[in-house]
C-alpha cells in the first residue's frame with residue numbers, strides 16, 4: 001500500500017477540530033485524527049475530548065501516559081494525517097545500533113567524550129557490530145517470547161551460530177580456533193574477556209530476563225565441562241552442533257533435596273554388570289534450558305563420590321516446565337532419569353572427581369552474571385531518568401522532587417561502582433591463566449557478584465517507587481520496571497546465593513592471611 005500523503009497544518013487549523021466527532025491532536029509536531037479512534041482508545045474518550053487536549057498540542061500529556069513505541073505501532077501510526085508547519089519532530093524511536101545519550105545509561109567507555117584504559121579500538125568496533133546484531137536479530141524475538149513463553153526462535157540460534165556468538169560466549173580459548181568471529185572483526189587469538197563482557201552486556205539490553213537465559217544460558221555452564229574434561233570422541237560428537245545452535249545442552253546439578261549443598265545430591269549412577277554403562281536414576285530441579293536440551297551435564301552420586309556424566313536425551317529421560325517468576329522461554333525444567341543407560345565414555349573428568357569438574361566453571365559463570373547485572377542496572381537508570389523528566393506531578397516534572405533525585409543518585413552510584421569494579425576484575429582475568437584465576441579471583445568474583453545483585457535489588461525497589469503503580473503493571477510505561485523487579489532475584493540466586501558468596505570471599509581472605517599478621 002502506498003504511504004499516505006501527510007499534509008501541513010497550522011496550529012489554528014488543528015484548533016478547529018476540537019469536537020468529539022471531529023477530533024485532532026498534536027503530538028511532537030505531528031497531527032493525529034482521533035475522531036474514530038476515540039471510541040477504541042484504551043484510556044477512554046473523556047481524556048481526549050478534554051479542552052486542553054482536543055485540537056491542542058498534547059505532547060506533554062501524551063508522554064506522561066504512554067511509551068513512545070505506542071505511536072510506532074502500525075494501527076496507531078496511520079492515525080497521523082499531517083505535520084505542523086514550521087515545526088520539527090524531536091522525539092524518535094530507537095535507532096538500530098545507537099548508543100543512548102541519556103547520562104549514565106551506557107558504561108563510561110561508551111559515553112561520548114569519556115575515556116577508558118581497558119577498551120581498545122577493536123573492542124569498540126566489536127561493540128558496534130554486536131549491538132547492531134542484537135537490535136536487529138534478537139530484540140523483537142525477545143519481547144515476543146518473554147511474553148508467550150516459547151523458547152527463542154531457531155532462526156535466532158542459527159544466526160548467532162553463523163557469527164560464532166555461541167562459541168564466543170564461552171570466553172577466550174581453543175574452541176575459537178579457526179572460527180570467523182562476528183564476520184572477522186576480531187581474530188580468535190585476540191578475543192579476550194573484554195570482548196566477552198561486551199557480548200554479555202549487549203545481550204542483556206533486550207530486557208527479557210527469561211528469554212535471555214533461554215538464549216543458551218544452559219550451554220554457557222553445561223558445555224565447559226565437556227570442553228575441558230570430555231574425551232576427544234565425545235567432544236567431536238557434541239561441541240560442533242552445540243556451538244552452531246543446532247543442539248542444546250544444560251547443566252543439571254541442583255535437586256529438590258540439594259542446591260548449594262552439592263555433596264548432598266541424590267541422583268545415582270551405578271555401573272552396569274559389564275562395566276560398560278552407567279545406569280542413572282533420580283531427578284533434577286530448576287535446570288535452565290532443560291525442556292529443550294538434547295544433552296545434560298549431570299552431577300551424580302557414584303560409589304566413589306560425586307561424578308559428572310554427560311547424558312543424551314533418550315529413553316528414560318523426561319523433562320517438564322517449571323513455572324518460575326520469569327518467562328518459560330528460559331526452558332527451566334524438572335528432569336527425571338529413570339534407568340537411563342549411558343556409555344562410561346561419557347564420564348567428564350575422574351570418577352569421584354565431580355566436585356572439581358563443577359567448581360572449575362563457577363568463577364566464569366559468576367563473572368558472566370556480574371557483567372549482565374551491572375549492565376541491566378543502567379537500563380533501569382535510562383528508564384527512570386526518562387520517566388522522571390517526562391512525567392509531571394503536582395504541576396512539575398517528577399525530577400524536580402529531591403526525593404526522586406536522591407533515589408536516582410543512588411542508582412547511578414551503584415551502577416558506576418559495580419561496572420568499575422567489574423572492569424578491574426576483568427582486566428585481572430586477561431592477565432591470568434585459568435588456574436591463577438581460580439586461585440586469586442574466586443573470592444573477588446564471589447563478593448562482586450554478591451554486591452552487584454544486592455545493588456540491583458535496591459535499584460529495582462527504588463525504580464518501582466519512582467514509577468508508582470506503573471512499576472507493578474505489566475504493560476505500558478512501567479513494563480520494564482515491573483519485569484526487572486519481578487526477575488532481579490534470579491541473579492541473586494543462580495550461580496550461588498548472595499550471602500553464601502559474600503561469605504566465600506571472607507573465608508578465602510582468612511585462608512590467605514599471612515601467618516605473622518598481628519596488630
Ligand code: HEM
Nearest residue numbers: 025032042043047053058061062065066067070076476477
Ligand atoms: C495518537 C494518540 C493516542 C494513542 C494512539 C493512544 C493509545 C493508547 C494506548 C494504546 C493506551 C494503553 C496503554 C499503553 O499501551 O500505553 C492508552 C492509554 C491511555 N491514554 Fe492514550 N493514546 C493517544 C492519545 C492520548 C492522549 C492525547 C491522551 C490525553 C491525556 C491519552 C490518555 C490516555 C490515558 C489516560 C490512558 C490510560 C493510561 C494508563 O492506564 O496508565 N491518550 N492510550
